[in-house]
Amino acid sequence: MKLSMKPQETFRDDYTFSNSDEAILRFPFPFPDDNYMYSVNMEPHVRGGASPVYNAVFDIDEHYIGDMADRAITLEHDPLRCQVLPHMEEAEWDTLELIMENLANDYPEHFSLTKNGDEWHWINRPLDIDQKFVFGRAETLPYGPFEYITRQTQGDFSLQDQRDNNLFMDGGMVTSQADWSLNFDVGMSFHEWHGPVPLAHESGVFDRALQYLLRLQYGKPVRRLNWTMTANPRLDTSPENYPLWGPEKATITPDNVGHRMCLRVELQSLYRLPRSNAILFSIRGYLVRLEELALVKKWAIRMHRVMRDLHPKIVEYKGQSRYRQHVVDYLAPHDDGRVLNPGVAAEQDSI
Amino acid sequence: MSKSRPVYTPFGLDPAGRAHLVVTSLDAPPEGIEDSLANIEVWTVKHNGPGVPAPIVAGLRPFRSTTELLVQLSHRLTRETAGLRLYAVGPEAFIWDAYNAAIAAGLHPSEISLHRAGPFVRRVYCSHCRTIIEGVPVNIVACPSCEAALFVRDHFSRRLAAFMGVKVDAEVPGEIPEAEVFTS
């Protein structure tokens, strides 16, 4: 696939992040209806579908270089953003294989993988990496296999061990999370790490989701979308650094909300891993500034209605209480009351 | 375990177990131990004067500190054989320390039974600087290391045996709500 990447971009401090017109139009807008409530909403992760981000197995976009540079900074300051419990080594290699094979297959102009038995040769042109190693021997790589490959893939990842009819988050690379701590959550079961989410437990959403995932089959990955909002296009919105980014939320004003406030959508996809029988969970985040989003008329109107009518408990859990009204007020002028088509399609070809 | 914080059941021995080890940081065995079940051993924390160990009486073994008890527990579990059930009785932090010792020795959670006794205080993990703060009675606490005023969430990590603490006034420094005493 043809893809050109921005050579540099920041997701902290001066926040030079911005989306090209192409990136705006391919944004995975998450609202098919005028109101929003939690649901299991999983579908097969097959090529194509409602958004162009589904065209590759692991989607790489124009922000790749800046994204990975930001991850490297976060890991420099806090290496415990990547942890794998000792019994998950086989799952690490499963992950490396899955990602390398798919990146090389989907983006041959940027990545290539050649194998000679166990001797693998991996080339990552955008990050200027040329690595020969022995598959299965961790000492031949500069990092553990999971850390090695996730330092080169957009999005956060968790590794889930399946045992006792349950899933346990026994590893992860988490540098762009929506306010949860890997160090705190590592080792937790499915219901435990979802503990803080309001409303969903009562309706049995997590019970059903767990049963569905326990039967996830190799070669048949699934996906769903989740969303939140971020003041400034910041990737590291971790609890650890909340004292850094928390104050930014309170600086949102009607004048800057269009530029600073971002819709953050997670494309979550889940893969059964063949050797370890574990599950790889990819949490691929996409950011768009409200003023960029508003260039797509349908999305501006729909988002206005969703935010205006959002359930108060969801507003609170997603940490949006402080600025929600600014967002609603910013989008309101776009909403002329027209009936919108259901579905997430942008319904326009250019900005 | 409930979705965010552990929920405890009353103390009782599992009749399916072949042998039973009850550990408590209190100085006496919990009520409810039936003599009819064979193979019960109880460990307590109690001493007989400054630094002086209390005597071991059949089936009842006192330690001079919870630290000593937990160290000995790890050692003992590596020697034990299948069919043992472990019970931990006491404040929340202690029972989860015992739990983690047992998991490290290979026990499955179904072989471990936790029962809380004592005051409603929490061990708190400061998510900003990783400091562990013991014995917190209310839901706002100042981290002794990085000085953040922490809100103590109901979210519990078995691995860390602690509740999550996050800066309560990150968005508007100084805006700190009233602390509430823990009632569970």
Place this chain on the structure above:
Amino acid sequence: MKLKIEAIVTLTPGIRKFTLAPVDGAPLPRAGAGSHLVLEIPGSGRVWKNAYSITSATEAAVYEIIVRRVEKSRGGSAWLHDHAKVGDVLEVQPPQNLFAPQRLAKRHLLLSAGIGITPFLSYLKLPCLAYELHHCCKPEDEAAFRALFPSGPQVTLHTSRNTLNLEMLLKRQKLDTHLSICGPESFMDVVLATAAHCGWPSTKMHKESFGGATGGESFVVHLHRSGVMVNVGREESLLDAMEAAGLTPSSLCRGGACGECKLPVLDGVPAHHDHYLSEAERAANNAIMICVSRAKTPELVLDF
């Protein structure tokens, strides 16, 4: 996927080993230890779907399975023994793993009988598994089974009940050990009961259970929404019968373990042979695992 039979080796008169290779040379999906394949085996007028453990190593370029010819065979194993030839091509579902080694166990006690050895053969090929295997077989099969194992003190073959002291074996295991068993139902029942008697919790006992109940009285099932009535014969499962009638209920393990084939029961009383439903669900009798369970009443009505 289509696989061709690359080799057939007779291990004993009733046990054959098959090597399955890709038809087009493309690499096979990797199968972790404990995985199984479901083979779609041609029969007279219908296709049998049988599950077999993969006995080869994860990194092998082919799959190996070992098949015992079941005496009252429903057809699948009989075909594999009596008709299958090198070069035959079979439709095979990609590997699934419902019996992976327990990752948190530091040691594994493996107990098997007869053909139940098959899932453990892939375990033994893992480079770092700390295990103790006790395998029970008939004296006349001893040589054939012994040839399948690596030599060493961690493997013990028993050709008579007297040499396997279950209670002593189970009692002396350390707390970091998990028990995994595979074999005929009667064997597994005895092992599980003895382990429970010795205080083992059910969470540390794991059994491979595809293969489940093979038959019972015939009965009739009405598929309410499909408007179809199906006879379930003595030698076939409810799932088999529905598939033979051209229906496509969801299924996965075909052994009563995974929950995929659960259907609501609208009328009639099911006879539960599965390992999935809770005690309460069993008692309520409003659901059935169609791959292994049958009926207590002459007829069942299912919501399908």
